[in-house]
Amino acid sequence: MSVKAARRRWIEALAGSPLPWLLPLALVLAFTFIYPIIEIIRLSFTNAGLTGGNYSYTARSYRLLFGSPYFSDMIKATVIFVFFSVIFQMLLGFVIALLVDQGAKRGMRASIVTRTAVLSAWAIPGVIIGIIWNILYQESAAGVLNYLLHALGFGSVPFLSDPGAALASVTVANIWRGTAFSMILLYAGIQTLPGDVLEAAKVDGASAWQRLTRVMLPLLAPIILINLVIVSIDTFNTFDMVLALTGGGPGRSTEVVALSIYDLIFQQFHLGQGAATAVLLLAINAIMTAIYLRLERTEEIT
Amino acid sequence: MFRSRRQSETLTRAGLYAAYALIIIFFLFPIYWVLSMSLKTVPQLFATPPVWFPIPPQFSNYAYVFSETPILRYLLNSAIIVVLTVFFALLISTLAAYGFSRFTFRYKKPSLLAVLVFQMISPVVISIPLYRLFESLNLLNNYASVVLVYVAVVLPFTTWFLKGYFDTIPYEVDEAAIVDGATRLQVLGRILLPVCAPGIATAAILAAVLSWSQFVIPFILVDNRNLFPVSVGLVNLQSSTETITLHYLSAASIVAITPVIAIFVLLQRYIVSALTSGALKG
Numbered sequence: 388m389s390v391k392a393a394r395r396r397w398i399e400a401l402a403g404s405p406l407p408w409l410l411p412l413a414l415v416l417a418f419t420f421i422y423p424i425i426e427i428i429r430l431s432f433t434n435a436g437l438t439g440g441n442y443s444y445t446a447r448s449y450r451l452l453f454g455s456p457y458f459s460d461m462i463k464a465t466v467i468f469v470f471f472s473v474i475f476q477m478l479l480g481f482v483i484a485l486l487v488d489q490g491a492k493r494g495m496r497a498s499i500v501t502r503t504a505v506l507s508a509w510a511i512p513g514v515i516i517g518i519i520w521n522i523l524y525q526e527s528a529a530g531v532l533n534y535l536l537h538a539l540g541f542g543s544v545p546f547l548s549d550p551g552a553a554l555a556s557v558t559v560a561n562i563w564r565g566t567a568f569s570m571i572l573l574y575a576g577i578q579t580l581p582g583d584v585l586e587a588a589k590v591d592g593a594s595a596w597q598r599l600t601r602v603m604l605p606l607l608a609p610i611i612l613i614n615l616v617i618v619s620i621d622t623f624n625t626f627d628m629v630l631a632l633t634g635g636g637p638g639r640s641t642e643v644v645a646l647s648i649y650d651l652i653f654q655q656f657h658l659g660q661g662a663a664t665a666v667l668l669l670a671i672n673a674i675m676t677a678i679y680l681r682l683e684r685t686e687e688i689t
Numbered sequence: 690m691f692r693s694r695r696q697s698e699t700l701t702r703a704g705l706y707a708a709y710a711l712i713i714i715f716f717l718f719p720i721y722w723v724l725s726m727s728l729k730t731v732p733q734l735f736a737t738p739p740v741w742f743p744i745p746p747q748f749s750n751y752a753y754v755f756s757e758t759p760i761l762r763y764l765l766n767s768a769i770i771v772v773l774t775v776f777f778a779l780l781i782s783t784l785a786a787y788g789f790s791r792f793t794f795r796y797k798k799p800s801l802l803a804v805l806v807f808q809m810i811s812p813v814v815i816s817i818p819l820y821r822l823f824e825s826l827n828l829l830n831n832y833a834s835v836v837l838v839y840v841a842v843v844l845p846f847t848t849w850f851l852k853g854y855f856d857t858i859p860y861e862v863d864e865a866a867i868v869d870g871a872t873r874l875q876v877l878g879r880i881l882l883p884v885c886a887p888g889i890a891t892a893a894i895l896a897a898v899l900s901w902s903q904f905v906i907p908f909i910l911v912d913n914r915n916l917f918p919v920s921v922g923l924v925n926l927q928s929s930t931e932t933i934t935l936h937y938l939s940a941a942s943i944v945a946i947t948p949v950i951a952i953f954v955l956l957q958r959y960i961v962s963a964l965t966s967g968a969l970k971g
Binding site for chain 1: 701702705706708709712713715716717719720722723726734735736737738739780781782784785787788789791792794800802804806807809810811812813814815816817818819820821822824825837838840841842844845848898901902904905908909919920921923924927935938939942945946949950952953954957960961
């Protein structure tokens with residue numbers, strides 16, 4: 388058998404295998420995800436600097452990190468930010484999805500305009516959302532939100548200069564940004580609801596509220612859970628919007644976990660502690676993903 | 690008291706319109722406000738009550754931004770990165786989607802899920818080891834390395850989306866062509882790709898929007914101002930902005946978001962269906 392024939396057979400065998408088709412994908416993902424993940428875990432147990440040099444293995448970074456008051460501040464800011472962002476994005480997203488669905492069923496064009504308005508907020512790059520809201524929150528005479536509060540008879544709010552207010556400001560901006568995602572997902576979920584079941588409930592005399600809580604919500608439960616997990620992951624990973632809006636300040640009051648990683652590594656040059664914080668974020672990502680995969684699987688069986 | 694059906698329907702509609710008005714104001718007001726800021730004179734920036742519609746609009750603010758800031762450079766950089774990213778992401782994910790759609794093999798389901806899992810990982814986390822690696826290889830400030838990471842970030846989405854699209858085309862179509870002597874690459878190029886053109890276009894649009902918005906990766910891997918994409922460029926511009934130059938920052942922001950907003954408004958039907966199919970399938 389000639390070399391040529393052997394080679395041809397080899398090529399044919401390969402063409403019948405998925406390997407060459409999947410290889411480029413596997414290589415890119417391995418290089419950009421798997422290698423960095425292993426590396427960041429390794430780095431978190433060293434005293435290495437940002438750009439090379441000698442180092443040794445130690446768990447000191449974790450001890451320093453967990454012992455520092457910054458750590459508890461970061462956790463507090465992150466938890467508040469994530470919790471309120473997720474709750475309100477989903478609540479608002481669901482209400483808007485219901486309203487848009489009602490309008491679409493009646494053939495109202497305004498429902499499409501509404502959907503587009505919500506979506507356009509979501510299409511804007513995160514940093515620019517941060518810049519836009521920073522302009523709205525201005526505390527000088529240029530600040531329009533404070534003007535509106537005055538016009539409605541309220542006092543001015545130190546949106547960005549007071550630690551507590553700043554965290555609320557960042558959360559509101561994030562709700563504005565992320566509501567579209569929940570809206571789209573839940574709207575799609577509503578479209579899959581069996582119309583006859585809802586109709587039957589109506590005929591049986593169930594009120595709109597009863598139909599919502601007793602029929603729709605239970606049917607939508609799986610998709611609501613999946614939505615919850617995806618939105619939580621996204622919110623934990625938020626970086627760009629907060630960086631442009633407050634830069635983590637005032638003080639470190641809005642320094643959520645992703646921002647804290649950047650700050651520790653590139654501003655304070657504590658690579659080890661930054662890496663340890665990154666491992667923490669990675670663990671959060673992993674737990675949420677595990678829950679997500681679990682939900683997906685049960686979803687498929689039912 | 691009985692309300693007639695028609696009356697109650699009119700009430701419902703009125704209620705819906707009122708709700709829509711509130712929602713639209715909440716979501717469009719920030720954009721409208723920045724647009725209005727971008728067209729103001731300096732005194733108008735600080736006027737009380739605010740100037741809602743600056744007349745005459747100061748288009749010269751845009752001229753200033755284009756001539757005195759590197760925003761055109763930033764936009765061009767973004768365009769280069771986005772085009773390269775979309776090209777390579779589609780190339781790699783089309784092959785992979787074909788593999789996942791047309792072959793059965795062991796661990797297929799777990800590998801598909803593994804691809805999806807990468808989408809959940811924060812780009813901040815992966816950028817740090819990559820920064821160290823690229824730094825040691827002298828590959829910081831290099832579009833090849835930046836685009837590679839961009840591609841990796843959009844790949845999970847495009848692969849899943851295209852795989853779903855290929856799945857809708859029956860395998861018998863491929864088989865018939867293969868029996869006729871076509872290779873698998875020919876089947877993909879001549880039969881599947883033309884049929885899937887709308888799906889590929891949608892994947893390209895979403896990949897483009899995602900890469901246009903990308904911030905963390907270039908923020909960490911690029912520190913040469915001449916190479917900044919528009920997202921990083923604007924943050925840089927913001928850091929040199931005083932309250933008195935807010936109109937310029939506003940104009941620059943409007944310039945940066947116009948391409949994505951235009952795409953979304955024009956193509957939202959496709960985008961919405963792509964997002965929901967992707968999200969519902971996983």
